[in-house]
Amino acid sequence: MHAAAAAAPTERFAARTAGMTASEIRALFAVASRPEVVSLAGGMPNLAALPLGALAAEVADLVQREGEVALQYGSAQGVPALREQICEVMALEGIRADPDDVVVTVGSQMALDLVTRIFCDPGDVVLAEGPSYVGALGSFAAYQARVVHIAMDEHGLVPDLLRDALRTLAAQGITPKFLYTIPNFHNPAGVTLAVERRAEVLEICAAYGVGVVEDNPYGLLGFSGRTYPALRSLDSSVVYLGSFSKTFASGLRVGWALVPPAVRDRLVLAAESATLCPPSFTQMLVSRYLSGHDWHSQIKTFAEAYRDRRDALLDALETYLPDGCTWNVPDGGFYVWLTVPEGVDTKAMLPRAVTARVAYASGTGFYADGFGSRQLRLSYCYPTPERITEGVRRLAGVLEAELDVMRTFGTPTRPALGPAPARNGPQSPSPHTP
């Protein structure tokens, strides 16, 4: 008998599982589901405006007329008609693409996970804005990649800081595999990469031999109706990730990657290994939605609802928050990034906030390196404007109580975790002091 027999055979995990930890956001989803809590934590889109009656008729017709195809296995790359329509969607942001280079995935999270799978060996470096999307940090950790954050200001990623980081890494002999960036209405920072910086960011990455992965779930949800030129529209070597989760319906889990031909075959093989193929059924429903419904107007309706909610959030922040808080004013998307007064630790404060019936996402979850303890993300996408106002009122009360304790005892309620927030450049993008 072999010596290993003593260990339970199912508990001998791969080394990569050490990097898999429950995100702070995830723990919050359970809290968010309690009706008495105003959740400003999750990123769930608001679906109240969807035409459910028309969609019900559409999906019934899909099953009745095309059920034997919609309920059957499809290709690993995705339904061809949908891939053509995806190219039309991307054209709104200046992208010219061939449907052959589009790979449909189960949400853009899957695209992000597979792109990491095919590019990153353990120990490889990936660049990402600081803060960055928590789901991206999870995938990078799952493949044992190391994240180096690049700070943003109110115009997004700072090119000079990107250049500095690449120079420092090059001096150590390190070429990052790619820059992961969310140029439009950033999650969680809410800022947009200035148009005049876009070519510069691409040039810097090209000069150092670093790929660019552009994640753009919110690009069509700008409040002014303006769209920005995608990085991919300026450089066809960019790997572009898109999603219908915010412009149509997240529960269908239909996203995609647009990749250079040299990457496509490997990505399709990785996708096949991951799920064989994405669901034909949900892809065909999205395809029918795009061809049979006025999706441009629907996106406009969504954006208007989000703008109203953003306004409610900003008004409430101005009205209720104590002095010393700063935040940005997003022009689209779902998020406001808030910096609280020095000495307040947003992670430590969260249980007290939940007791006061308001939830947020604390900042450290959006960094791979312990930053963010003075920050938090507020999502205005899901609750009604009235609930948002009430949530901020509660949050202000919690903050006042923290500050009272600090004033009384002359110290922070508990020490801030991680390095001092501003060490690597501006941490709170687009600061706006009320």
Added chain:
Amino acid sequence: MHAAAAAAPTERFAARTAGMTASEIRALFAVASRPEVVSLAGGMPNLAALPLGALAAEVADLVQREGEVALQYGSAQGVPALREQICEVMALEGIRADPDDVVVTVGSQMALDLVTRIFCDPGDVVLAEGPSYVGALGSFAAYQARVVHIAMDEHGLVPDLLRDALRTLAAQGITPKFLYTIPNFHNPAGVTLAVERRAEVLEICAAYGVGVVEDNPYGLLGFSGRTYPALRSLDSSVVYLGSFSKTFASGLRVGWALVPPAVRDRLVLAAESATLCPPSFTQMLVSRYLSGHDWHSQIKTFAEAYRDRRDALLDALETYLPDGCTWNVPDGGFYVWLTVPEGVDTKAMLPRAVTARVAYASGTGFYADGFGSRQLRLSYCYPTPERITEGVRRLAGVLEAELDVMRTFGTPTRPALGPAPARNGPQSPSPHTP
């Protein structure tokens, strides 16, 4: 400027991509879609028997009444009501399970991929039947695991050969991470693990500290109506993979893993990193199907259709195939595994078969080590009995032509690839010479 600038940044792939190669099956899917070709290659279930009218009404009602939930993000572990129903499905094969230990995935392929992700470091050994499911071999390769095949006979995996392999590996200091096994109506071999071998297989693995991953997509599709006790029903440390792809609809991509509590949290984290959550929409549709429709009768209808097709295939094989061919008689599932006369190379013959308008899956795709050049898989699940008969008639003609060339020139049409087929034990399970 950094030295790496010369290389296109998107072409610096991870080492694991070296193991990702297009499966022979995949190339065949394109061929299979040409209407003049009788495809005995793919494993697409036959959906003609599904009640599309009733399903259309069901899904319309789902969108109309529960659209805001069905079209929204859900939990990474899956819809709770569906996880309870999955436990009822598994009870048919003797499994007692807690819905908390079920993780819903995008097809059982995703479960298989994630189980490999959390258990296998590069270089780890996985045991699998020889031949084995091509999608499993793809996932093992993607995580750089090494596959050691264990041969089968007409009663499935041979316990003595499993013990021999483990003893040999132990002598090299190697403990495989797990045995991957398809006990019922094996893909591609068509055989079923004898009930009296099941406890023995589990005991051998336990003695060597090796986990067991049981993949059971076909277990309810037995032609006698009989079900077999799942390995998981005998040992709660078994990781069990299930699917609705063959018992309901593959295009919904709803599968699951039932795992021990110690594995569950890591699996959920891996699933979250892979897709955030499986589609709420397809899960809720499966849940409504299970609660509102007579799915037991539907499975019986499916099984009867597959039995008719199996009979057509077996009759045609007896009638048309030249001497020297052997095959098994499956009692359920989708596949017959055929061994052709010595000297014929099934991979080399495939283009000639396609020219003769019949497709199959050549045997080497089901081995990680080059075996299988004298074997091929015939799928009887999708074509009508008449088409199956015509396909076998064409295949027989191709085989006769190969044998004619061999007789004329005294040699195989081209040398067989890989080691001699029978070197490691019986390669053609349940041989049945007509």
